[in-house]
Amino acid sequence: MRDPGNSRKERINYDDIIDDHILTAIDTPLRKDAFKLDDELKIEMIEKNFKEIMHILGLDLNDESLKDTPKRVAKMYVQEIFSGLNPDNKPQPTLFENKFKFNEMLVEKNITIYSYCEHHFVPIIGKAHIAYFPKNNVIGLSKLNRIAQYYAKRPQVQERLTVQIANELKEILQTDDIAVIIDADHLCVASRGVNDVNSSTITSSYHGKFLNDEIRKEFISHVRNT
DSSP states (O other), X not given: OOOHHHHHXXXXXXXXXXXXXXXXXXXXXXXXXXXXXXXXXXXXXXXXXXXXXHHHTTOOTTSTTTTTHHHHHHHHIIIIITGGGSGGGOOOOOEEEOTTOOOSOEEEEEEEEEEEETTTOXXXXXXXXXXXXXXXXXXXXXXXXHHHHHHHSSEEOHHHHHHHXXXXXXXXXXXXXXXXEEEEEEHHHHSSTTOOSSOOXXXXXXXXXXXXXXXXXXXXXXXXXX
């Protein structure tokens, strides 16, 4: 009789896992020595390796338009689109005492999300909508944007991104009453594979009061009322 555990492994199609964007972990997969190298050395190493990729593709690196591309890509990776990997770049929250005792839902919607699919390193572009019920403190509105964008600036899976934003806000605001919705287009779906340019992906993370149907519906109505 075949062992059911082994049978299970044999049936797994790992290409399907990648194309279907299956969430494998809440934390971004990082090696323990991820920050052993400083940014300048990372840029230097990425430049060297990206130059090799371009060479393998048959591109002429002596061309005026291409010769500086490896350096530009390396700086972009480290200092811009993947800067959210480095905890030193994590935004410092600005909290204010809730002097007015405001205890109704606060919603920040249409936060621009520009991330990269960790399976193919192509863009994920969309909007994040965040809501919470204040307790003792409220957070500066721009910090909601910055927190969302910090977690977006790394190779991501949309489900993980949604949960990471929610968990970060729960910790900062010391409340479970947090909700996050992300509606995004995946260029790995639009530009390769199935080549579907019309579909989008919606993910959500509801906690505390937002587990209540009526409160959740109120949040969704705010999001839809653009």
